[in-house]
Amino acid sequence: MMRTLTTLACLVPVLALGQNTGAPLRGTSLVINDGPGDQTEPHVSGALVAYTSRSSLSTSEIRYHDLVSGVDQAIPNAGAYDSVSDVNGDMVVFTRATSSSRIFRFNARAGGAAEELAPRSGANRHAATVGGQTVAWQEQGYTAASVPPEIFAYRMDTTALTRLSEDTSLDQTPGVSADGQTVVWTKCATGNTGCDIWSARAVDGGYQVSQLTGTQGEETLPDTNGEVVVYVTQGTESGADSDIAWQPVSGGEVHRLTLPGADTNPNISGPLIAFERWDASSATPNFDLMLYDLRTQTYYRLTETPGSEVLSDISVGSDGLVRVVWTARQNGSSNVYAFVFRLPDDCSSMPTSKDPAAVCASPGSRPLLGTLLVSRSTGESDVVSTEVESTGTGVLCVDNGFEGTPATAGWVWLGAGLQVGPDELGHDVTSVARAVPLQGRRNLSAQAEGAPGSAFRVRLYGELSCGGQSEEPLPGTEVRYGQFVPAEPQSTGSDKGGFAHYFVPSGYEGQLPSGAGSETGGPGTVESPAEGSGVEVGAVPDAAPEESRAGCSAGGGSVSLFGVWIFASLLLRERDARARGRVASRR
Known part of the structure; x- marks a missing residue:
């Protein structure tokens, strides 16, 4: 998932935490790249890390690093300016700036040349994120140069490009679940106020779009594992702390990790949330990396250094390993590091594949390999599918009537x-x-029959992963201690009345400017679903006047929320807009 932040803000002090106690993590720190130039903005999927490497203000490339073999390579770019990547499996996506800002993909296993996605003349695209067959990005100037960014989802298997947002708000910082079935993003009325979290879930024929948060606070920087959406939340009162919160992707009870001070940039994989926390107790106050386990409500501190560790990401792999990556500023340049560990767990209390119903009710540390939301509309029913990969014995769960009638x-x-x-x-x-055999890479597919509106959900879980059982112990003796910190339940999210929900058909791109058609992947100017098909695509909050957004970046969130984080991030980035040819980007 990508984020973009360029708002300058004040510093927000936080209180020091008490001493950690509890079950330890044992793992190994690794250097991804601490060579010449700036290495920054890492993202990780399994053992593959993708990051930006800048040797000068005008030279930038995307590199990919295998954490197992240590092999580190660059994506060929023929002199273009590549930056801000994301990775899922073997697929790396990134922004390439030449005469315009476009989104490319690169298969790290196959190699070769990178390929542009949904080419369009004069495109201004940023912040690409990838999961499964879905790539989401934010695009500016789609209908006019002054229009703020909108969120698009592109399917690599069908080449369908779908516009998920269509309003005068600022839609930004998209994130995609690992299975590609859920897209989340921030929608702001202005550059730093009126910010809420929205989601789009793949359903039969398109996407069901929902507003997840309301006016109780400012919510930004979402990420999702396909079941839970995690984000930053801050009260609207002056000086309010920023915290990490989460809720189900379908809406429901919100939980908030209430800690003193500023927390930001949450990323989720499986049951683990990695985020960054301002340490005001340090001799040189800075950001450190934290980890929260949703299963056990255990909070870990992963780094404690004089400098800041920011722009982090996390991946819980099917091999049972957890990989966390980040950027650190050292000796005048930025470098990329990782911490690899197994999360201790007590498998004796977890259901096994011999009782699949119990697994579906409480999957524990089993990795969610894929999920499908299957619904029935009019006409012939379609087969929906997603690609999964694992071995061993998995558990298949079908929830009939989920998000509809049975x-x-x-x-x-x-x-x-x-x-x-x-x-x-x-x-x-x-x-x-039921228990099912897992035999490598396969398509998980489903089809529903019944009256329009009937639906069911499919979940596929992999082998139970518990540190310290059959796996070989990791080399290294670094230890991180945890403490029990229960999250506070808040009021429900999108179940509340007044929140917007609408359907967008797959392939709907909205209205293109006159004479600027899509070159691939879309129909160009098409009739609005609201006008042509009876599909509800409106129901969005009132937006601020256009002039109130002048000077806004592609990032969101309130000024006091991200002050310190922005300050640290600025130290890690070169800010020459002419060299980048794009909006300054985060994560």
């Missing part, structure tokens, strides 16, 4: 094998759970 029949396939058939899934069946 389907009268349904099919679920893993690869070519039918796992659930219509004789097992009917309108009187609320759930199906």
Whole structure:
């Protein structure tokens, strides 16, 4: 997931934390790249790290690093200015600036040349994020040069480009779940006020878009694992602390990790949230990296140095390893590091694949390999699918009636094998759970039958992963201690009345400017669904007048919320706009 922040703000002190106690993490710190120039903005998926490497103000490339072999390579760019990458599996996406700002993809396993996604003349695209077959980005000037950024989702398998937002608000900082089924982003009335979290979940024929937060505070910088959306929240009162909060992607009870001081930049993978926290107790106050385990409500401090560790990311791999990466400023340049560990867990209290229904109710530390939201509209029902990869014994969960009425029949396939058939899934069946063999890379697919509006959800979990059982211990003797810090339940999120929900059909791109058609992947000027099909695409909050957004960046959040983080980030970045040819970007 990417973020973009350019707002300058005041410094926000925080209180020092008490001494940590509890179950330790044992892992190894690794150097990704501490060579000449600036290495920054790392992102990680499994053992693959992608990051930006700048040797000068006018030279920037994307490099990818294998944490197992240590091999570090550059993506060929023929002199272009590449920056701000994201990675999922073998796929790396990034921004390439030449005469315009475009989004490219690169397969680290296959190599070769990078490929532009959905080419369009004069495109101004930034902050690409990838999950499964979905790439999301923010795009400015799609209908006019003065229009603020909108969020687009592109499917690499079908080449469908879909505009998820269409209003006068600032839509920015998209994030995509690892399975590609959920996109989240920030929508602000102005550059730093009126900010809320929105989500779009893939359904039959398009995306169901929902507002998740309201006027209780300023919410920014979302990320999602497909089940939970995590974000930064801050009260609207002057001097309020910024905290990490989360809620289900479908809305529901909000939990908030209430700690004194400023917390920011949350990233989630599996059940773990990594974020950055301002340490005012240090002799030289700075940002350190923190980790929170949603299963055990345990809080860990991963770094404690005189300098700031920022722009972090996290990946919980199918091999049971957790990898956290970040940027640190040292001796006048920026470098990229990682910490690799196994999270201790007590498997004896967790259900096994011998009781799949119990696993579906409480998956514990099992990795979520993929999820599908299958719904029935009019006409022929479509098959929806996502790619998963793992080995061993998994657990397949079907939740009938999720986000709709129960389907009268349904099919679920893993690869070519039918796992659930219509004789097992009917309108009187609320759930199906079973153990399934995992045999490498396969498509998880499903299809629903029934009245319009009927739906079910499919979840596929991998092998139970518990540190210290069959796996070899990691080399290294570094220890991180945790403490029990329960999150505070807040009021429910998008279940509240007045929150917007609407459907966007796949391939809807909105209105293009006159004479500026798509070169690939889309229809160009199309009729608005609101006008042509009865689909609700409005119901968005009133936006501020256009002039109130003058000078706003592609980032969001209140001034006091991100002051210190912005200050640290500015130390880590070169700010020459002419060399970048783009909006200054984060994460």
